[in-house]
């Protein structure tokens with residue numbers, strides 16, 4: 074996918090998510106096939122860029138991602154200044170946030186609150202585009218409210234003012250995160266403008282990504298919440314969209330375990346041990362949420378304070394479920410072929426016994442229940 078002078082490896086983007094898509098997560102998702110990985114939003118007030126939070130968000134880290142810095146604000150001059158500073162710091166592209174409904178942003182009339190003021194949006198786009206030499210993109214919603222779905226109008230303004238690509242989240246500002254994303258407006262936007270359009274909202278599988286691309290005609294897709302605890306969704310989507318093949322749905326849990334350990338390592342080296350351990354907790358919650366025994370694991374892992382312990386518990390838990398899944402696969406293969414049925418049953422019983430013993434030793438409430 075091409076945006077201005079930048080060539081990306083594919084058309085699958087990780088969504089900017091404040092508090093989630095930090096540099097280590099972006100690097101991991103890029104390794105797993107996300108072609109575009111914009112940063113979490115930073116305020117257009119560069120006076121705040123010395124805060125710890127902004128420093129983390131602006132930091133360049135890893136070598137797989139093209140740095141796209143997202144800025145949020147309301148004042149054209151401030152946004153232009155922020156864009157210029159981000160460019161000086163090495164940003165390869167600037168993304169303007171017109172999609173975030175968060176109160177903190179909207180009270181200051183930034184993010185999606187700007188969708189109610191198209192002339193101001195035009196001034197913002199013009200000032201920022203004039204000020205930097207890197208491509209400027211924008212992320213919008215389908216409009217201000219269901220009654221004022223002015224996404225097409227905003228998209229035309231974006232193109233006229235030199236915006237190089239537009240991401241559209243299929244909800245209005247008033248919808249926040251409620252209901253379902255709709256793709257009709259994204260389709261209309263795609264037909265109305267000729268710059269690349271990236272469709273976003275509720276895309277949680279390769280099949281959905283393909284359907285949304287087909288329906289909207291968009292040039293790319295952006296994945297947000299579905300990547301939490303599932304960063305390999307990018308390779309799933311990539312292997313279907315790009316290699317046009319179907320992927321083994323039974324992703325190896327050993328592979329999953331290795332990804333998670335790599336993610337934790339990244340978080341420790343990026344934030345240092347203490348913050349790294351704290352930031353890792355929410356990711357471990359997402360990684361374990363659909364796993365049997367996950368509640369028990371979380372109970373233990375949330376309480377530890379050192380990277381060593383966190384890694385040990387994580388390694389053990391995901392090794393255990395990977396072994397169980399493997400044993401289960403072996404057993405059903407054996408049952409299907411009618412061979413070694415008894416042997417497989419014994420293997421399962423032994424595995425279960427081992428797990429029970431270990432969990433009983435840990436004194437976990439869930440396993441006792």
Ligand SMILES: Cc1cc2nc3c(=O)[nH]c(=O)nc-3n(C[C@H](O)[C@H](O)[C@H](O)COP(=O)(O)O)c2cc1C
Nearest residue numbers: 088089090091113114170242274275276296297298
């Ligand atoms: C926790 C969280 C933080 C977010 N932070 C940002 C942000 O910093 N900038 C932005 O443009 N959108 C932000 N979003 C919106 C997402 O980029 C995306 O548009 C939205 O989640 C819809 O996509 P999804 O259904 O794939 O999650 C955030 C969403 C979530 C859930």
